[in-house]
Amino acid sequence: MARVAMIPGWAAKGANGYVLAIVSVGLALLARLGLEAFGKFYYLPLIPAVMLPALLASRRATALAIALSISANVFLVPRESVVDAVVNALLFALVGAAIGEIGRARRSLQARSAELKTQLSLRNATIHAMLASAPVVTLDSRSRIVAISQPACALFRTTERDARGRAFQDFVEFFDAGIIRSAPPGEYSSDQYWLGRRSDGDVFPLGIQLAFTGEPENSEAILTLTDLSLWHSAELRSQELSDQLNQVWRMNSLGEMAAILSHELNQPLTAAASYLQASQADLGKAGILADSASRTVELAKSQVLRAGAIIRRARDLLMVETQPLEPERMSSMIDDLGPIIQLLGPASDASIQIDIDNIEDRVMADRIQFQQAIVNLVRNAVEAVAERERREVRLTGRPTCPDFYEIRVEDSGPGVPPDQVERMFEPLMTTKSDGMGLGLSVTRTIVENHGGTLSVGVSPMGGAAFMFSLHRAKGEPVQ
Incomplete structure (x- = not known):
């Protein structure tokens, strides 16, 4: 009996409960008959007959077991006192009812326990899944x-x-x-x-x-x-994009300013060139003694005209359309810059060496823009060696293959820090306290307009080496 009651969730329902009550009472009566030889037990052997349906069946089945037990006891055991029989029957009925309620409560607790175990298992599985992920x-x-x-x-x-x-x-x-x-x-x-x-x-x-x-x-x-690594990286990227947006706005403002300056400066430069030409004519009337002064005025006039051309090219650089490239001799373009380059050296007590291959030096270029790029690179190199004990700058040009002519500007300065290599060509990026951050950006744009790529490396001289290649003019084989 106890073993059956311990089976979780097992219960006799409906007619099965009544059958269980009848069978349990019958078995209890047989057990009682077997115990008659040892004395009068009355209702005691019938208590298990009530407990079994109380634990496994409904209240009605338990009540049936109580009724059958009382009826059988009254029928089989004659009593001298009716009152005694009634009292014992009532006591057995109360005990049986109590046993029935205890059994019902036990079944309810078992069901609730099983439900809680299921919920606990589900919760443990959920927690385990969360901890695993x-x-x-x-x-x-x-x-x-x-x-x-x-x-x-x-x-x-x-x-x-x-x-x-x-x-x-x-x-x-x-x-x-x-x-x-x-x-x-x-x-x-x-x-x-x-x-x-x-x-x-x-x-x-x-x-x-x-x-x-x-x-x-x-x-x-x-x-x-x-x-939060990805979130932190996204936040830094957002800040970088914001900075780039500000740079674009500043570049747009610079573009508008350049257009205004181009318009405003062209007029006085044109006037200055006219005055210099008139002065040159007056000096020509003065005779041989004025020849030296006339040559100086001629150089000044050429530089004024070149300044005007640079301003026009700068304005064109800010426009979508680019100037067509024409065949030019590299040695000729560098020779024109000779006076300007030589003026850059003494300012920082730097030695500037120029070594241009003038045999096979025909390239496709915009003369004014190319010269502007070279001046920017040489000026940066001179400024880089200004505070060095060894102040050397070298400008070289060589044909590297049938299709390209390479230009290199090297110096003996401190070189470019590795963490600034990727950003140094960005607009408004500068390491100088008084710099605007436009020189290298403009130079890179000019080189790209020529179909090349401006790159930076380490020079054998110990400093930086800026290099780019121009397309050679067709029809000139390498010897």
């Missing part, structure tokens, strides 16, 4: 790691064995253990991020949310971790 750490009241999930181990690049028992401060810089002790029951989260430290020393931004199992002073804390 989320970085979670459990800390004691002293901020020592009690448990850590595999994703959390992967986040810190450690193992559960190495992490268990260690202080959480070993993995999160400046983590305040007082947060666990002082935070109110419930959850804690903050907009700030912490700095997590991996086992290899790598530091990354980390978000932490805490939940407490009870009073913070004596309970464990469950920490849910979030790697």
Whole structure:
């Protein structure tokens, strides 16, 4: 009987309950008849007959068992006193009813227990799934790691064995253990991020949310971790895009300013060229003594005209359309820059060496823009060696193959820092306190308009080497 009652969820329902009541009473009566030789037991052997339907069947089946037991006892055991028979029957009925209610309560508790076990199993499975997929750490009241999930181990690049028992401060810089002790029951989260430290020393931004199992002073804390590296990178990228947008706005403003300056400066430069031409004519009337002065005026006039051409090219550079490239001799274009380049050297006490191959030097170029690019590169090189003990700048030009002619501007300066190589050609990027950050950007644009690429490397002289190639004019083979 006890073994049957322990089977979870088993119960005699409907007619089966009544059959169970009849059978249990019959078996109890047989047991009682067997015990008659030892004395009068009356209702005692019939109590198990009531317990069985009470544990496994309904109230009606239990009531049937009680009624059958009383009827059988009254019929089989004659009593001298009717009152005694009635009292014993009532007592048995009350005991049987109590047993029935206890059985019913037991069945209800068993059903509730089974339901709670199912819910607990489901909850444990859910928690296990969460721990298997989320970085979670459990800390004691002293901020020592009690448990850590595999994703959390992967986040810190450690193992559960190495992490268990260690202080959480070993993995999160400046983590305040007082947060666990002082935070109110419930959850804690903050907009700030912490700095997590991996086992290899790598530091990354980390978000932490805490939940407490009870009073913070004596309970464990469950920490849910979030790697904020991607968010932090996105924030930095957003700032970079904002800076680039500001640069575009400034470049647009510079473009408008350049157009205005081009228009305004062309008029006085044209007037200055006219005055110089008139002065040259007057000097020509003065005779032989004025020849030297006339040559000086001629040089001044050529530079004024060149300044006007540079301004026009700068304006064209800001426009979508580009000037067509024409065959030019490299040696001729560099020779024209000779006076300007030689003026750059003494200003910084720098030695400027020019070595241009003038045999096979016909290239496709815009003469004015190309000369502007060369002046920018040489000026930067001279400024780079200004504070060096060895002040040398070298400008070289060589045909590298049948299709290209290479230009190199090298110096003995400090070179370009590796962290600035990728950004040094960006507009408005400068390392000089008085620089505008336009020289290299404009130079790169000019080189790209010529179909080349401006690059920077390390010079054998110890400083930087800027180089680019121009397309050679067709019809000139390499000897």
